[in-house]
Amino acid sequence: MGWIQFALIIAVILNFNLMLFAADSEAGRPNILWITSEDNGPHLGCYGDQYADTPHIDKLASQGMIYLNCWSTAPVCAPARTTLITGMYPTCLGAEHMRSMVKLPDGVLMYPQYLRQAGYYCTNNSKEDYNVAKPGTVWDESSRKAHWKNRKPEQPFFAVFNHTISHESKIRNRPHKLVHDLAKVRIPAYHPDTPEVRHDWAQYYDRITEMDALVGKNLKELADAGLADDTIVFYYGDHGSGMPRSKRWPYNSGLQVPLVVYIPPKFRNLAPADYQAQGKSDRLVGFVDFAPTLLSLTGIKPPEHMQGNAFMGKYEAPAQQYQFGFRGRMDERYDLVRSVRNKRYLYIRNYMPHKKYGQYLNYMFQTPTTQVWKKMYDAGQLKPPQTYFWETKPAEELYDLEADRDEVNNLASSRDHQDILAKLREVQQKKLLEVRDLGFLPEAEIHSLSDGGAPYLIGKNTELYPLPKILAMAELASSNNSDNQDQLITGLKDSNSAVRYWAAMGLLISGRDAVQQGRQELRESLKDSSKSVRCIAAEALGKFGNKKDVRNAVNTLFSLSNQNQDGLYVAILALNGLEKLDEKVAPVKEKITQLPRKNPNLNRRLQSYVSRLIERIEEKETPANLKKPQ
Structure with a gap:
């Protein structure tokens, strides 16, 4: 057989194989x-x-x-x-x-x-x-x-x-x-x-x-x-x-x-x-x-x-073996929740347990169920578990999905469930570290650190984003344990702004005694290089400080609430803090109503959040005995 005939045979075989491949490919598509x-x-x-x-x-x-x-x-x-x-x-x-x-x-x-x-x-x-x-x-x-x-x-x-x-x-x-x-x-x-x-x-x-x-x-x-x-x-x-x-x-x-x-x-x-x-x-x-x-x-x-x-x-x-869930900011309200389930149990970790489940969301409150539910709670007409949604959260939740389809019986403190609680807690923390969860950065810093690039790359930078250290402070902060107060106060001096953010958050979560103990450090944090740290420190002092602290806190939060000057995410954080201070915002309430409500440079999906927060502050009554600014 000559080489030409051999080449033709090979060509026919290859062509036949290609046709078979194409047919298989088409059948497999x-x-x-x-x-x-x-x-x-x-x-x-x-x-x-x-x-x-x-x-x-x-x-x-x-x-x-x-x-x-x-x-x-x-x-x-x-x-x-x-x-x-x-x-x-x-x-x-x-x-x-x-x-x-x-x-x-x-x-x-x-x-x-x-x-x-x-x-x-x-x-x-x-x-x-x-x-x-x-x-x-x-x-x-x-x-x-x-x-x-x-x-x-x-x-x-x-x-x-x-x-x-x-x-x-x-x-x-x-x-x-x-x-x-x-x-x-x-x-x-x-x-x-x-x-x-x-x-x-x-x-x-x-x-x-x-x-x-x-x-x-x-x-x-x-x-x-x-x-x-x-x-x-x-x-x-x-x-x-x-x-x-x-x-x-x-x-x-x-x-x-x-x-x-x-x-x-x-x-x-x-x-x-x-x-x-x-x-x-x-x-x-x-x-x-x-x-x-x-x-x-x-x-x-x-x-x-x-x-x-x-x-x-x-x-x-x-x-x-597991599936993972999460909650971050919902419209104009910040929160941080992570969850994990196996085939039977669901574990939830609330990193901001001082925030109520049912924070006021304009969109959610348009539903009649939400309105009547909240009205009945305020009137004292409900009993657990119907009351839970309008109250602050525990740090941890654990539910047996087979026995408790509505997830209302929290087993986190059950002696019989400590092993599964510990296991799911470990799995949840491991996943955070594995995927380099950026949720532990204040949202404003997600954008400022990435500087117009992909935040994902910030998460991969272990020097810029030392997640194990940040997560450790977030765990301390959200556990609401009085034994952690010294570590929280020390954390306010950390070189990493996210650690300082969670340290301030921890004092806010822990309440009056913790804020009193860390008052001087929180006062210094009102000048922090991170605007997000300033916001949380101000909210803590505004809620639990003396009259001078409240005045400085309100002024600090107001100074950070202009989205056209300090950015959308700082403004949302600051306005949330002001709204939580209720009647204490009276001295700046009129100025708040004059803040810019729109930023034409923002993505249209983000345009309504500042406006909603300002409207919410406007709706709250100011006691007549509180003087407005002269």
Whole structure:
């Protein structure tokens, strides 16, 4: 055989192999449809909720599998969606707050960009609401007109359809003629049983039924196009119910979402081992796992920076033992909460326990349930556990999710549960250090230290951000232990501003005696180089100091409350401090009302927070015996 004939044979073999590879590649490239609904937990028939009316999602579940333990990672939309789009914890990106806007580090893309590089047509219809700036073109189309049908012939697609009908705003709009029976609605143990609360819960279920119909429309459209056998379908909610104490709170009620997955027979090789029709999986999965799972299903190896585990597909990873949640600033109110669960227990760490659960949030208080609940509390008409939401928090919470579905029986002090408490505490702290959680920096310093760059890189800088030392002070500060006061006072002199911030916070949390003991050091902190430290020191002195301390504290906070001079995040912190001082702000109240309420240079998502705080201070009455400035 001559070399020419040999070469031709080799060419034919190679060409045949290439055709086989192409065929295999095409067979291994499923379409993927994600159907998302807003602000609803697993209140669906397929999850055993007999009050729910959700025939279309139930039918999808009968063909596919439901996940019993899926967490949204964040209990509110923007951070939750940031988790989804990046496959990373927003806490390591400086993007945990509701809402914010930061940059991603170079080389980190959003998951649709990886899919588009692989030839997928990617659409989003239509909500984005990310806390991170898009690194270039992310979607082929992202709009209310975005649709998989606009792709090229035979091009595989990834498509998102997001349904807003179950959103918090839709469970309180009136008039609404109820379909679900008020008498049959289940009221969780933490809510009072009133007509307003029953109406909100029943209307919530009405909206879920309406949402289910939209899901059915998406699925019918896919089937009518003859694509059902070629498409993997996910249905999931974006976080827990929009009812108060679910949404915004990293309880299971705020983080658990429904997840229904259907994998057609031709792609069952991509399914996890426990997949079966009408199946149920107790595997712990979360939004941080969704991006790597999506890439895995399309044959793309998840990049190293993604922090979740693929739970199906070519690159399926071992199941995780724990899922993690978080809460940062919610609109105009600061807080810092971290949570972790295994299959049975939920642990919550409150790093700002002096703040009430139900801080006044303008948006949350538009819900009738919130209004009547707070009114009844103020009137002394409630008993535990209905009172807890309006009170300050313990440092630690532990709940048995099997025995206590409403998470109202805190087992943190139970002798029988100290081992699991210690274990989950250890797991939670280890995760903070592993992902380099930036939430322990004051928000203003997340932005000032990154100086227009990616905060993620600040977190990786162990000299600039010595997290173990900062975390140790935050743990001391939030434990509210009188034995820690000397260490807190010493911490006010630390070279790191975040350590000083938490030291001042610890004295504020500890109360009057601690502030009295550290009064001189707190006075000196009113001149700290960090404006955030100044704010917390001033709040502590304003709340627990003498008349001179109060005057200096109020003046300090007011001097830092102009967002056009000191920045948005310092102004939010300062105005929160002023609002907490109630009638003590009388000498500067008129000046507060004259502060600029808008900054045209800010992202529009952030424009309302200062204005809301000023309005809240305006609403509070000033006693007649307190003189205004001369």
